[in-house]
Amino acid sequence: MDRILVTGGAGYIGSHTCKALARAGFEPVTFDNLSTGFERLVKWGSLVKGDVCNEADIRVALREFRPVAVIHFAGRIAVGESVVAPWLHYAPNVGGTINLLNVMREYGVSKLVFSSSAAVYGLPKISPVNETSALLPLSPYGRSKLFAEQMIADFMHSSGLRAICLRYFNAAGADADGECGELHDPETHLIPLALDTLIDQRKKLSVNGDDYDTPDGTCVRDYIHVTDLANAHVAALRRLLVGATLPSALNVGTGNGFSVREILNAIALETGREVPHVIGSRRDGDPAHLVADSTEIKRQLEWAPKHSELNRIVNTAWQWHQRERTHGAMRSNA
């Protein structure tokens, strides 16, 4: 069975991808320092505790497990945090990626799927945004993803690396079997924040502006179910393993946009409860409309979203959220 090293496999998207890999007949090996991930989400293969900031840790994993490819999720993800503490992002997201590329080269591991982000586009002039749009990230987080993409391109050019960067839009939802889901702490994503207010009555959601140039004034985003996202990784990996020529980067989104108000309405419909909220001010650097043009990924990977209907996203997130947050299991790593 082909082994795949999954950095960040104890996290939200990484754990769903490990499940998808196992289902597809691969053996995932998680490499994670558990800084924001959870040991109890590592269910589909071994866990190597290690830090991408430390080349020696990566070496141990590659020597012991000899993977045929790497899927690289490990890193910091909160955009706001990256603005106040950029070092927290550049060290793992850029430094960790160069370490990984170096050690992969040393061990002759030449296939890589990399977690990039729609944040590389910044404020695109046109939405849906396609892969040829200008790359003008607005935050250290977005820049860290762009630098990593550029380093990967240089390694592809110079040392035979075969890689693809997947630029995710808004990952959302949870595993339909309830085996994994979103556990960010602090949480910054709309759907879990809104669901939190239904569990903790003291909380109110702050909507970041309702005066945008969109049909209802709130920001429009492209929500992709995490299971569809995980399956996109498996599809990309398969293509790399058979030696297919792929573009250097692909958007992963549905191509459909939903406003914040539409999300809140979907939550009310699914849970039978209105989300208590207040209208706050706009957040710096938030585009009004950010939706993926997903033509290329559908063509290149023969992949299509199958789980990303809004009610399904909300329903799976709600099932997961109720169990996790109600029982206060969140901080437990056991």
Ligand SMILES: NC(=O)c1ccc[n+]([C@@H]2O[C@H](COP(=O)([O-])OP(=O)(O)OC[C@H]3O[C@@H](n4cnc5c(N)ncnc54)[C@H](O)[C@@H]3O)[C@@H](O)[C@H]2O)c1
């Ligand atoms: N969640 C989204 O909507 C989204 C959107 C675009 C891109 N991404 C990217 O997807 C990837 C995964 O995001 P996520 O939402 O699953 O986040 P997450 O925080 O749940 O997962 C990140 C994982 O990486 C691990 N990690 C962090 N620093 C590490 C280090 N130095 N060494 C080893 N392991 C380390 C964490 O412990 C965690 O398990 C990230 O690279 C993120 O930038 C996420």
